[in-house]
Amino acid sequence: MVSVGASAVAAALPGAVGAAPAANDAPVLAKVAFTVNGEKRDLELDTRTSLLDAAREHMHLTGSKKGCDHGQCGACTMIVDGRRINACLTLAVMHQGAQITTIEGLGQPENLHPMQAAFIKHDGYQCGYCTPGQICSGVAVLDEIKAGIPSHVTADLNAPMQVTDAEIRERMSGNICRCGAYSNIVEAMTDVADQNKARRPA
Amino acid sequence: MKSFTYERPTSPAQAAAAVSANPNAKFIAGGTNLLDLMKLQIETPTHLVDVNGLGLDGIEATPEGGLRVGALVRNTDLAADARVRKDYAVLSRALLAGASGQLRNKATTAGNLLQRTRCPYFYDTAQACNKRQPGSGCSALDGVSRQLAVIGASEACIATHPGDMAVAMRVLDATVETVDGRGTERKIPISEFHRLPGERPEVDTTLKPGELITAVTLPKPLGGAHIYRKVRDRASYAYALVSVAAVVQPDGSGRAAFGGVAHKPWRVEAAEGEMARGAKAVTAQVFAGAKPTHDNAYKLKLAERTLGAALTEARA
Numbered sequence: 001m002v003s004v005g006a007s008a009v010a011a012a013l014p015g016a017v018g019a020a021p022a023a024n025d026a027p028v029l030a031k032v033a034f035t036v037n038g039e040k041r042d043l044e045l046d047t048r049t050s051l052l053d054a055a056r057e058h059m060h061l062t063g064s065k066k067g068c069d070h071g072q073c074g075a076c077t078m079i080v081d082g083r084r085i086n087a088c089l090t091l092a093v094m095h096q097g098a099q100i101t102t103i104e105g106l107g108q109p110e111n112l113h114p115m116q117a118a119f120i121k122h123d124g125y126q127c128g129y130c131t132p133g134q135i136c137s138g139v140a141v142l143d144e145i146k147a148g149i150p151s152h153v154t155a156d157l158n159a160p161m162q163v164t165d166a167e168i169r170e171r172m173s174g175n176i177c178r179c180g181a182y183s184n185i186v187e188a189m190t191d192v193a194d195q196n197k198a199r200r201p202a
Numbered sequence: 203m204k205s206f207t208y209e210r211p212t213s214p215a216q217a218a219a220a221v222s223a224n225p226n227a228k229f230i231a232g233g234t235n236l237l238d239l240m241k242l243q244i245e246t247p248t249h250l251v252d253v254n255g256l257g258l259d260g261i262e263a264t265p266e267g268g269l270r271v272g273a274l275v276r277n278t279d280l281a282a283d284a285r286v287r288k289d290y291a292v293l294s295r296a297l298l299a300g301a302s303g304q305l306r307n308k309a310t311t312a313g314n315l316l317q318r319t320r321c322p323y324f325y326d327t328a329q330a331c332n333k334r335q336p337g338s339g340c341s342a343l344d345g346v347s348r349q350l351a352v353i354g355a356s357e358a359c360i361a362t363h364p365g366d367m368a369v370a371m372r373v374l375d376a377t378v379e380t381v382d383g384r385g386t387e388r389k390i391p392i393s394e395f396h397r398l399p400g401e402r403p404e405v406d407t408t409l410k411p412g413e414l415i416t417a418v419t420l421p422k423p424l425g426g427a428h429i430y431r432k433v434r435d436r437a438s439y440a441y442a443l444v445s446v447a448a449v450v451q452p453d454g455s456g457r458a459a460f461g462g463v464a465h466k467p468w469r470v471e472a473a474e475g476e477m478a479r480g481a482k483a484v485t486a487q488v489f490a491g492a493k494p495t496h497d498n499a500y501k502l503k504l505a506e507r508t509l510g511a512a513l514t515e516a517r518a
Contacts, residue, residue: 025205047208047250050237070238071305083278083307089234090308093208094252141303149282152298152438157287173438174302 034098036061037105045092051085052076054092055102063103063132067176074175077133077140078102084140086174103132106139114195115139118188126179134175138189141171142196163193203240210252214416215385220251222383222412229253229414231274232308234301235317244318244327244334258312258416261285267422270379273312273415277301277367280311289423292447295430296370302439312415315368315378315395318406319361319465320441321350332358333403340403343495349443352494352501354464359403360495363396363466364441370430371418372467373447373459379417382410392418396466403465426451427516431508432461444504450516454478458512460488460505481510 027046034041036059043058052069055061055078064087067075071089078087079101107113115135118124125131145161153170154161161167168186177185211217221227227249230236239245258272261283269285280286281297301309323329323341330339342350342360350360376392396407409415429448434440445461456477459469473487485506492502 028205028207030208047206048203069241071234071302074302074304077304084304085308086234086304089237089305091208091230091233091237091250094230094233094254137304144278144303147282149278150287150294150298151303152295154298157291157294158284170438171303174304 030093032093032096034095034100036100037102043092047091047093049092050088051078051080051090051092051095051100052087055087055100061102061104064136065129065132067130067133072176073130073133074137075130075133077136077175079136079140082143084137101136103136106135113139114192115188118191118195119185122184122188122191123181124185124188125177125181130175130177130179134172134177134185137172137175138185138192141168142189142193144171145193146196163190165190204243204246204248206247207249208252209249210255212255214253214256214258214381214414215383217251217253217256218381218385218412218414219383220249221414224249225411227251227412231310231313232276232305233313234305234309235313239318242325242327244325253414264419269420271311271418271420273310273417275311277306277309277311277314278303280367281306290370290374290420291428292373292430292449293367293370293420293428295428296366296432296445296447299430299432299442299445300366311367311418314365315371315415315418316407317363317365320364321361322346324361333361333399336402336404347495347497348500349441349462350495350498351464352498353468353489353492354398354466355493356399356401356403358401359399359465361399361403361465362462363406363464364462365467366430366432366442366445366461368392368396369445369459369461369467370447371420372469373449373457374420374424376421377419378415379419380409380413380415382414383412387416389419392467393469399465406465424449424457426456429512429515431512431515433504433508444501444508446505446508446512448509448512448516450477450513456516458484458488458509460509463489463501463505477513481506481513485509 030047031044065075067073069088071086076087077084107116115138150157151170153166168189228247230250230252259274260272262270264270277297281294287294323331324334329341351362371392378390378395381387427450432442432445442462448458450456459467470488473484476483
C-alpha cells in the first residue's frame, strides 16, 4: 500500500509511511512527479494543493487562470493525459506520472498553436481571462469529435460525429466568457477544424 | 480546506479496509464533487483514500448478456462506449446531459452515484441543514424551493438527488456491486441504493461505512426506444428541474423514471402499466402522494409534460 501521512513530513510516492490523521489541521506534505509541457517536474506539496495551484504557485505557469475555483467556469482547463479537465477540481498529488499540457505548452508567442492563431484572427476574446481555458478546451473538443465521442446535441449516437456550431456550443458549455466572445470562439474553432480537415488525407 | 493525509491502496478490499478503519476517511475518485465540498468545508475528511489506481475502469460483457461497468469508468467513456450507445442509449443520453465535458472526463460511475445534493441550503453553511449538520433544521422548508423535491421528502429534508446517470440506471434496473472492509462483496439493486431522507437525511445511500462500489451491472438490453429528456434553466450545463428516462417498446409499453423530483431517482413500476395510455395516466400514479411546496408545484405539471414529450419522441 502506498500511503502518505505524518504531518509536515514529506513522503515520496511511491514509498510508504503511516497514515496518521493530521493533528490540529497541520499541513501534510507529499511528493509528486509528473510531466508538464514536456518537462519532468518533481514537487513537494501540501496534499490540499490543486493541480491549478501547483501550476500557478509552484511552477509559475500562470497561463491557466483561477476563475471560480469550483469547476463552474472552465478558466483553469488543462489537458491531462490527452483529456481536458478542470485543474481546480483535482489534487496535484493524484497525478503521479501524468502528462500535463497547459496553455504555455500548446504554443508560445513566436510559435502559436493553430487554435491560438485562430482566436487572434477571429477576435475570440476581449479581456482574455478565460482565453487560456477556452483554447485548451477548444483543442480538446476537436479531438473529442474526431475520436467519435458524442455530445448532448448529437442526433445519432451511432453515426460519425460532425463539427457543427451546435456541437461546438454544447461541448464548450463548461467554459464561461463574461465578455461574451462566444460567437467568435465558435468561428475560431470552426476555422481550425477546417484546417485539420484540409490537412488530413481524404 | 482542512488538511488531510492521503494514500493510494492497490486493491479494492485494501481501500475499503482503510476507510472502514477511520471514520474521518473518504474515498476519492474523480474528486469533482468531493473537492468542491471540501473547499467549502461541507466535507472535512482528515484522510483521503485514492481509488483511481485500483483497476476498476473496464467495461465488460456479463454471462447474462448485460454489461459490467467498473466503478472508475469515467462518465465520458461510459457515454461513448459503443455497446452503451447501441443497447443502453438512455444511459449515454443521461450522461451527456449532465455536467460539462471537463467534468465528465474526470467524474466516475461510482462517484456520480454518490454525488451529494445541490440544495442551496446544503451548500450555504450559514443556513440550517439537517443533511449537512444533523439536527440543525431545514432552511429549505420555508425557503426558496423551486429546485427541490416534490415527493418522498420529509419534515427534515426536501433535497433532491441531483444526478442524471442514476435516473437512467434506475430505469434499466442496474445493480451496484460493492466490497466492504472485511472483503465481503454484495449486490444492491439500484432501487435500494439511494434512500429517502426520513429522519436521517445525512445518509444518502444504503452503503455501510467504508463500503466501496466496485462496479455497476446492467441487465441484458431491453430494446425499444431510449429517451432521456431533461428540462433545466439553460440549454447546457445545469441541473435538472425535471428529467425523464424512458424505454418505450413499439407497442407503447415501457418504463419511466424521473429525476429532479426526489431524494432518489423516482420510479413507480406499478404505474408503467399505463404507459400506452399516455403521460397523464402514468404521472397521476407516479406522483400520487406528492407534497410540493408553493415554489415547486410546477414540477408535477412539468413531469407530465416531459414524459409526454419523451413518449412523442419515442414514437417519432
